[in-house]
Amino acid sequence: xxxxxxxxxxxDVARLVGFYERATGVQATWATEDFAELRTTSATLAIGSTxxxxxxxxxxxxxxDNHTVIIxxxxxxxxxxxxNLAGFVEEFVNSPTTxxxxxxxxxxxxxxxxxxxxxxxxxxxxxxxxxx
Numbered sequence: 001x002x003x004x005x006x007x008x009x010x011x012d013v014a015r016l017v018g019f020y021e022r023a024t025g026v027q028a029t030w031a032t033e034d035f036a037e038l039r040t041t042s043a044t045l046a047i048g049s050t051x052x053x054x055x056x057x058x059x060x061x062x063x064x065d066n067h068t069v070i071i072x073x074x075x076x077x078x079x080x081x082x083x084n085l086a087g088f089v090e091e092f093v094n095s096p097t098t099x100x101x102x103x104x105x106x107x108x109x110x111x112x113x114x115x116x117x118x119x120x121x122x123x124x125x126x127x128x129x130x131x132x
Contacts, residue, residue: 003043004043004044005037005044006043006044006045006046007046007047007048008045008047008048008066008071008112009048009049009050009053009062010048010050010063011049011050011063011064012111013034013048013049015111016047016112017030017036017038019110020038020045021038022088023085023088023089023110023116023118024038024040024073026038026040034048034051035047040073050062064112066112066113066114069114069115070115070116071110071114071115071116071117072116072117073116073119074120074121075119075120077120078096078104078105078106078118079104079120082095082118085108090109090111091109092107092108093108094106094107098122099119101126102121102122102123102125102126102127102129103120103121103122103126104119104120104121104122105117105119
């Protein structure tokens with residue numbers, strides 16, 4: 001089995017896609033006006049409209065209501081990401097901080113309030129964990 005994507009449901013697909021394109025530098029691929037994907041080498045961030053939810057099960061997902069999942073992106077320079085997003089991101093949860101497990105992390109919220117973590121491994125153990 002492979003973990004391939006996470007899907008975020010939103011009332012405004014274009015707004016959320018625009019945010020993630022700017023924040024990640026990854027260009028989205030649009031399937032319809034209700035669904036787009038940002039593909040990286042290891043996983044895909046899918047963004048779907050609330051109009052797609054009934055295709056699975058009515059009421060199964062609600063937009064802007066996530067309080068448990070953190071969307072994470074491995075980046076080369078988290079401090080550079082912070083500088084690039086200053087003035088664009090409305091809510092930084094923290095500035096770049098080195099965590100006890102060896103990653104330097106920048107936590108922010110996307111326009112729907114989802115928690116997003118950009119991180120760079122900085123200790124030898126963390127760097128080894130994410131070596132390709």
